[in-house]
Amino acid sequence: MTADADDEGRYTTALETAGRLLGVPLTGFLEPGPGEPANGADFKRLATVHTFGDAWPRTEVLDTRTRALVSVTIAATLGTLEPLRGQLRIALNSGVTPEEIVEVFIHVEAYAGAARAFDSYQIALQVFAEADRAREDG
Structure with missing residues (x-):
């Protein structure tokens, strides 16, 4: 190309x-x-x-923060765990709080199932810990 x-x-x-x-x-x-x-x-x-x-x-209609929450939801629902890791980082870097992300997983659990939400939530816990370490070092 x-x-x-x-x-x-x-x-x-x-x-x-x-x-x-x-x-x-x-x-x-x-x-x-x-x-x-x-x-x-x-x-x-x-x-x-x-x-x-x-x-x-494309932030004219959906701001970056909202897009980040949508992207976390999509990755968690699809069970694409490595992309989810990146989407979680984007969400945290875009001002989404860990508490808001937990609420996304509560909603994913209701509509996509507990197993899918729980697997994805384990990745979220790793990214939360990574973000905490970065704050402590930063």
């Missing part, structure tokens, strides 16, 4: 948005994995630009 200057600018902006939301640069997650085909970089670039360049900046 060849990128022109506009594409490169959109990708750079998307990476900056991701870093701001996640609190860490996304670039480490974009490194090629063992055995990854060359077009894996295309997939990662397209997903990054669409997610962090197109979807997250």
Whole structure:
């Protein structure tokens, strides 16, 4: 895939948005994995630009904080635990409180089931502890 200057600018902006939301640069997650085909970089670039360049900046109707709560809910309901970890970081970095996140899990439990909510909640506990450690060190 060849990128022109506009594409490169959109990708750079998307990476900056991701870093701001996640609190860490996304670039480490974009490194090629063992055995990854060359077009894996295309997939990662397209997903990054669409997610962090197109979807997250759309704050005219839903602000970032609300989008973060929606994203936590979606990841928890789908049971995508590693993406959930990132969504929880984004939520905390966007002003969502741990108490509000717990309320999301109460609602997920009611509609998606206790097992799904409990598995996801374990990831939330890890991210809460990580955030506490960062505050103590920071």
